[in-house]
Ligand SMILES: Nc1ncnc2c1ncn2[C@@H]1O[C@H](COP(=O)(O)OP(=O)(O)OP(=O)(O)O)[C@@H](O)[C@H]1O
């Protein structure tokens with residue numbers, strides 16, 4: 496597996512805010528179709544790493560590659576904007592707080608970007624919206640506004656919105672953390688379905704059992720470094736690092752049985 | 753001499769024409785102030801520095817000097833440099849730009865109040881900053897500032913009386929003309945006040961309607 500060329504390749508990622516080093520030389524290779532979970536305590540740099548992939552939080556050092564394209568390459572401002580807008584179309588992102596567009600109906604939330612960026616017709620856009628919303632079980636709510644949906648429904652629409660751009664990789668930043676416990680499962684099911692379809696995914700999560708059930712690989716981060724990584728059964732059942740053990744012990748103690 | 757409202761019907765057509773002009777000027781200037789306000793707000797917040805400065809000065813001039821003076825300048829002043837603006841247009845431009853500057857302040861506040869997650873979500877999908885502003889941020893900002901913008905539009909209606917000084921036969925000037933031939937200022941000023949008030953009521957109703965319509969999109 497390691498001799499295969501990685502699909503997403505993060506090399507020597509560094510990020511500082513002033514003197515605060517948030518990411519200290521992180522390396523992460525993700526193969527096509529692989530699902531990687533990133534876990535770790537609050538403030539360890541998980542979001543920062545994820546958001547570096549689509550350059551929402553630009554790195555201060557290191558490189559991010561998607562297939563044969565360097566995402567964060569140095570370019571003059573205008574060229575860089577054109578480049579990054581292109582790259583971002585290929586990377587779907589799902590946020591903890593959904594960030595649906597409240598002024599648009601569910602349908603337009605899904606079709607806004609494809610219509611603007613891919614020049615599809617209204618009819619194609621409608622078909623696309625219906626397909627993607629059907630996939631996440633939200634077709635009946637196509638003409639609702641986000642304010643009329645539950646948290647779980649919002650997040651499913653947000654996933655459909657990202658999928659409508661037909662991304663090569665999906666990033667999830669604690670997609671279920673803001674949800675009431677009873678709404679978590681419906682979102683997890685959608686993510687599992689994507690996993691079965693071999694979507695490449697990088698998932699920041701606090702849900703260990705979910706990570707264990709869907710991920711090929713787990714990264715444990717602490718204080719800006721990857722402390723330990725491996726298959727979920729190893730990280731969750733037989734971690735080698737004391738920091739991982741400590742984190743899991745604390746974390747599982749505070750979780751619902 | 754006592755009050756005599758029976759003189760009114762004879763001049764009613766002049767007054768109603770005046771009301772029509774007032775409505776047209778208010779609508780025209782409202783559109784200019786709305787679109788102009790958004791453009792000014794986006795430039796003030798996101799424009800390149802060399803563009804921002806002249807716009808700041810422009811805004812400052814329009815906020816810091818009397819509207820009356822601005823109307824005189826546009827109507828009488830510009831002719832001297834070869835720009836002959838018809839009175840009606842001068843009224844719309846003057847009122848429109850004046851209120852565009854005030855609206856711009858509101859739109860700026862509205863734009864800054866939109867959650868940053870909205871821009872992030874739009875940019876993540878691949879939209880450029882301008883596209884994100886146009887399709888995601890500005891529409892939400894507009895929705896959020898409808899009430900104060902509505903207040904500005906009502907102030908605009910009232911200030912439209914000022915364009916009488918450059919000879920537009922709107923409501924106030926029509927009343928003055930009727931008074932000129934009848935010497936009945938009280939009757940006509942009361943009548944005109946009632947008409948302004950009625951237009952006002954319609955504007956407030958329109959504003960409430962718009963607000964109800966955007967309620968679901970919060
Ligand atoms: N804009 C910023 N300016 C300064 N420091 C920041 C900024 N954004 C994040 N940080 C800091 O970077 C560190 C890593 O933050 P990050 O959000 O990546 O953590 P996280 O692992 O996602 O935490 P959580 O589980 O709470 O989401 C934290 O110490 C945080 O305070």
Ligand SMILES: [Mg+2]
Nearest residue numbers: 541542543668
């Ligand atoms: Mg985070």
